[in-house]
Amino acid sequence: MKSLLTGVLFVLAGLQAQAAAVIQSASNVHNGKVVVAVDISDPARRVFMEVDAKSGRKESLGFPNDLVSEDIMAVISLPEYVVVLSQWTAGDGKKPKVHEYVRSSKIWMAAGELNCLSFDQIEIEKSELRVQCADENKEGTLVGTVKMALDFTSKTAVKATLPIQESSAGPVSFALKGGSMFKWAALDLKSGKAKKTYTAEDLSLSSDAKIKKTIKIKETIGPAE
Numbered sequence: 472m473k474s475l476l477t478g479v480l481f482v483l484a485g486l487q488a489q490a491a492a493v494i495q496s497a498s499n500v501h502n503g504k505v506v507v508a509v510d511i512s513d514p515a516r517r518v519f520m521e522v523d524a525k526s527g528r529k530e531s532l533g534f535p536n537d538l539v540s541e542d543i544m545a546v547i548s549l550p551e552y553v554v555v556l557s558q559w560t561a562g563d564g565k566k567p568k569v570h571e572y573v574r575s576s577k578i579w580m581a582a583g584e585l586n587c588l589s590f591d592q593i594e595i596e597k598s599e600l601r602v603q604c605a606d607e608n609k610e611g612t613l614v615g616t617v618k619m620a621l622d623f624t625s626k627t628a629v630k631a632t633l634p635i636q637e638s639s640a641g642p643v644s645f646a647l648k649g650g651s652m653f654k655w656a657a658l659d660l661k662s663g664k665a666k667k668t669y670t671a672e673d674l675s676l677s678s679d680a681k682i683k684k685t686i687k688i689k690e691t692i693g694p695a696e
Contacts, residue, residue, distance in 0.1 A: 492516075492671035494655040497647055498546035498553065499629055500524075500640040506532065506553055507658060508543035509675045519546070519553070519572070520674045524643040524662035531676060535570050535579040542653065545593050545633050549625050551575065554595060556585065569600065571622060580622060587617040594630040598623060 491511070498506040506521045517539060519532040532553065541557040544567060553572035559565040567590075569582040587604035594601045598621050604614040631638075634653065637646040642663045649656030658669045 492675040493650055493653075494647055494658060494671045494674065495653050496543040496546050497635055497638070497645065497655075497658065498548040499631055499635060500638045500643050500645065501548035501550070501627075503641075503643045503662065504548070505638070505643075505645050505658070505660065506546050506548050507674055508546055508555075509671055510543070510654075511675055514539040516676050518674075518676050519555070520676075521548075522658070522660060522669065522674070524645070524660050525665075527667060529674065532572055533577075533579065535581070537581065538568065538570065541568065545631070545635070547593065547595055547629050547631065549595070549627055549629065552623055552625065554600065554621070556593065558588075569619065569621075582622055583619065585617065585619055587614065590617070591633050592631070593633060594628070595621070595625055596628040597625060 493510050494507050495510040496508040503525055504521050504523050506519055509516075509518050509520055511517060517534045519534060521530045521532055522528070523530075535555075538555075538557050540559065542560050543555060543557050545554075545556040547554040551574050553574070555570045555572070556567045557570070558567040566584040566586060566588065569585055571580045571582050572578075573580065585600075585602065587602055587606055589605040590602035591605065592603040600619045600621055602617050604617040606614045608614050636655075638644065643661065645658055645660045647655040647657070648659055648668075656671060658674065660667055660669065
């Protein structure tokens with residue numbers, strides 16, 4: 472009986488661990504705000520949440536319904552758009568998907584796939600996304616820079632090394648804390664001398680919130696093989 476009870480408690484603990492919210496990724500600081508990707512076992516509650524460091528206001532950007540089974544590798548915040556790179560990482564992995572969130576219309580657009588499985592640096596300049604690809608080509612050397620055309624022209628150039636665990640711009644800064652890489656427990660957000668800590672649960676949605684956004688599929692599939 473004791474061993475059975477121990478087994479039940481172990482299963483319950485595992486279910487509780489799976490249900491806990493975690494921060495999977497965070498963006499660069501832009502306009503005093505940071506966008507975080509909150510992951511949870513319930514796909515309907517996955518969300519990109521933008522937090523204003525000064526006011527503490529949180530705004531849900533929703534979550535593309537074709538990404539509910541993917542890991543969020545990078546989030547880049549721009550004046551008019553948010554660019555997200557996601558990837559199915561199980562097994563041998565799949566090519567990363569690139570999505571664009573249009574701030575003005577509040578919709579997500581699928582921009583295509585990036586022809587690189589492994590990368591740790593990302594750059595957006597004008598209408599081009601670039602990553603430093605660690606894949607090997609047929610000759611056994613690193614692929615290097617892989618480029619992809621975006622569906623817009625950015626007014627701001629952004630360069631980041633992944634994962635973005637901390638970022639600052641002017642008086643605003645943040646750091647992801649606790650947990651492990653891509654499963655952080657909290658966000659420490661500063662504006663000047665003021666600091667506030669948000670747990671992943673603070674940044675998640677209530678279970679009855681509607682988070683699915685319209686996906687406008689583009690014909691652009693990304694760079695050719």
